[in-house]
Amino acid sequence: GESVGLHLPTLSVQEGDNSIINCAYSNSASDYFIWYKQESGKGPQFIIDIRSNMDKRQGQRVTVLLNKTVKHLSLQIAATQPGDSAVYFCAETPGANSKLTFGKGITLSVRP
Amino acid sequence: EAQVTQNPRYLITVTGKKLTVTCSQNMNHEYMSWYRQDPGLGLRQIYYSMNVEVTDKGDVPEGYKVSRKEKRNFPLILESPSPNQTSLYFCASSTDFLFRQFFGPGTRLTVL
Numbered sequence: 001g002e003s004v005g006l007h008l009p010t011l012s013v014q015e016g017d018n019s020i021i022n023c024a025y026s027n028s029a030s031d032y033f034i035w036y037k038q039e040s041g042k043g044p045q046f047i048i049d050i051r052s053n054m055d056k057r058q059g060q061r062v063t064v065l066l067n068k069t070v071k072h073l074s075l076q077i078a079a080t081q082p083g084d085s086a087v088y089f090c091a092e093t094p095g096a097n098s099k100l101t102f103g104k105g106i107t108l109s110v111r112p
Numbered sequence: 113e114a115q116v117t118q119n120p121r122y123l124i125t126v127t128g129k130k131l132t133v134t135c136s137q138n139m140n141h142e143y144m145s146w147y148r149q150d151p152g153l154g155l156r157q158i159y160y161s162m163n164v165e166v167t168d169k170g171d172v173p174e175g176y177k178v179s180r181k182e183k184r185n186f187p188l189i190l191e192s193p194s195p196n197q198t199s200l201y202f203c204a205s206s207t208d209f210l211f212r213q214f215f216g217p218g219t220r221l222t223v224l
């Protein structure tokens with residue numbers, strides 16, 4: 001498959017443990033934040049999103065936390081599985097009619 | 113099956129030889145976008161389209177053209193490709209501007 005994770009930071013976790021992937025953003029005007037997952041050889045896939053008027057949102061096995069004070073976003077994955085191995089991107093935008101800016105990505109590697 | 117398709121998936125060409133990468137979506141999405149992905153730089157938006165006959169520049173539009181004559185198609189045109197356009201290209205579509213985009217499988221372009 002295509003390699004897109006070259007020179008990216010890597011987080012290695014044991015299967016079954018919880019994973020926390022962090023992202024710092026710089027635009028204080030950003031209103032909407034999204035996490036994408038990209039498996040080898042595939043395009044990014046939407047995981048979960050959160051608006052700036054929230055500080056936490058939960059999905060299936062995933063939780064996104066937003067700390068606007070320090071401009072920090074995190075993705076928590078519960079009971080990490082081998083299928084969670086991928087590159088994870090955060091993205092931010094001030095909202096409609098504004099561009100979407102992606103972070104550089106973090107590689108999650110799950111040890112069996 | 114709801115999907116975004118891109119063709120070709122792989123292309124090797126030479127400097128100056130015009131090429132087109134096609135993108136098609138079957139979800140009746142209004143919004144479509146093109147990104148390029150390079151190691152260490154993440155995903156960068158090239159062009160986007162809010163609807164038929166409406167296109168706008170993203171972060172890195174130089175050397176690219178797009179058109180949106182039909183809702184489902186959004187081709188990316190390189191009139192005179194150069195080696196610095198060697199990259200992995202993704203097309204994406206969504207119902208809302210930028211939000212929850214569906215990505216295509218990617219096109220690996222090499223310009224010699």
